Amino acid sequence: MFNAFFELREKIMATKIKTVFYCQNCGYESSKWMGQCPGCKEWNTFVEETVKPASKKQGITSTGLSGNGRSTPKTLSEIEMKDEERADTHINELNRVLGGGLVRGSLILVGGDPGIGKSTLLLQVAGNLSGDKKEVLYISGEESLRQIKLRANRIGDFSDTLKFMCETNLENIEETINRAKPEIVIIDSIQTMFSDSVTSAPGSVSQVRESTAVLLRIAKSLNITVFIVGHVTKEGQVAGPRVLEHMVDTVLYFEGDRHASYRILRAVKNRFGSTNEIGVFEMQEKGLAEVTNPSEFMLEGKPENASGSIVTCSVEGTRPILIEIQALVCRSNFGFPRRQANGTDYNRVNLLMAVLEKRVGLQMGEYDAYVNLAGGMKLAEPSLDLGICMALISSFKNKPIGDDVIAFGEVGLSGEVRSVNMADSRVQEAEKLGFKTCIVPKALESKLKKSAKNINIVGVSSVADAMNYI
Incomplete structure (x- = not known):
């Protein structure tokens, strides 16, 4: 009698539905709802999900990522x-970001705001790869086949090796991939996929995590390249758990204003190449076009003889990019002055203004200050410090800096200007675009003068020296 009671109790416990709470931002799991997540410190990010536990008698089997039975x-x-085989996407900017091309068996996450160009870029990649007679499978969970064809007709011609499919059930997708055995698979998007083994709704933390795990196993076991598209939150993070970024091999982010023509593709994580590499694109009528010279593109429309404007150089991965820094300093009409930074770190700008007030004597406590990186770029490299300081000084004193002047260097709390890496490449890029004067840290002056040909190198040891130059 007691044995029957305990057996019945175990069956009830095995079928009991468990309720847990997940943080939509970082994936933190809790048994109860909390206002602030202990993991990422964000507010009101917990959502309730039901989890059905597996039976204790059910055995757990694993085939490993290789798909050849138990791992040993x-x-x-x-x-x-063997030598790493890479597939050419025929888009040089994308090849640069990926580290030379597509690696077989890799899982690539492409994130970005809605309408930024993720699906358009991947459709262009699919068309280029199908032109090389590679079997490509494009799976969409957001658009119908007619909608995809309308966009494809606008982009160009595609070969018959590219096949399309509208499906959101992960089990059906896995069966199709095992039967068709394509070389490249594109999933658009991961938030629309769902697995029958998970009881929560599509797009939830559990579904996104399970779907990514299944696609990772497919990519490694069948040795195929898998692209997954991920939507981003208002903070710019991929919607779902942060563990998603740790599961994939490469994470690419689209940046830029979707209402503007330019797009920036940045590699945040790459197991097969360098990180922080960027590719620059321009949205045109027939899709995304490559921008081979980003520096020239970013400096288009630069004002002449305007105060508060200077050009600096930042290095993204292995590529030096010239960009204009604009600053506007004006007297505040309120008791608390306003500070704003677009494209760079707001706290860094406040720190540099404090350095200018303490070390140089510029009384900016009663002035509003606005700093902007022209072109919509988002950069946080310390080499921008000297350019930001000179732009602020120029606007404060209302004295323009020469249009042929470029400056870069890191500024410390004592007002000193420190050296930065890859200075030779920065000077060469400035020289190539016709700049005549380059303001650099004093420690790099003698070294850069030996290699510079048609550009004047001016070394400064502090922001006070830079102000005297203005």
């Missing part, structure tokens, strides 16, 4: 390794 330990000498 191996020594380095036992691991077979």
Whole structure:
């Protein structure tokens, strides 16, 4: 009698639905709702989800990422390794960001705001790869086949090796991939996919995590390249748990204003290449076009003989990019002056203004200050410090800096100007675009004068020296 009671109790407990709360921002799990997430410190991000526990009698099997049965330990000498094979996407900017092309068996996450160009870029990639007679499968969970064809007709011609499918059920997608065995799979988007083994709704933390795990296993076991599209939140993070970024091999983010023509593709994580590499595109009628010279593109429309404007150089990955820094300093009409920064760190701008007030004597406590990186770029490299300081000084004194002057260097709390890396590449880029004077840290002056040909190198040891130059 007691045995029957305990067996019935175990069956009830096994089928009991468990309720948990997940943080939509970082994936933190809790048994109860909380206003602030202990993991990421964000407010009102917890959502309730139901989880059905697996039966204790059900065995757990694993085929490993290789798909060859249970994984066994191996020594380095036992691991077979061939030269890394990369597929050319025929888009040089994308190849640069990926580290040279697509690696077989990799899982790539492409994130960005709605309408930024994620689907358009991946459709262009699919068309280019199908032109090389590669089997490509484009799976959409957001658009119908007619909608995809309308966009494809605007972009160009596609070969018959590119196939389209509208599906959101992960089990059906896995069955189709195992049967068709394509070389490249594109999932648009991961938030629309769902698995029958998870009881929560599509787009929830559990579904996104489970769907990504299944696609990761498919990519590694079948040795195919898988693209997944991820929507971003208002903070710019991929919607769903942050563990999603740790599961994939490469994370690419689209930046820029969707109402403007330019787009910036940035590599945040890349197991097969350098990180922080960027590719620059321009949205045109027939899709995304490459911008081969971003520096020239970013400096278009620069005002002449205007105070508060100077050009600086930032290095993204291996590429030096010239960009205009604009500053506007004006007397405040309120008791608390307003400070605003677009494209760079707001706290960094406040720090540099405090340095100018303490070390140079500029009384900016009663002035509003606005700093903007022209072109919509988002940069936080310390080499921008000297350019920001000179732009603020120029606007405060209402004295323009020469149009052929460029400045870069890191500024410390004592007002000193410190050296930065890849200074030679920065000067060469400025020289190529016709700049005549380059203001650099004093420690790099002698070194850069030896390699510079048609540009004057001016070394400054502090922001006071830079102000005297203005």
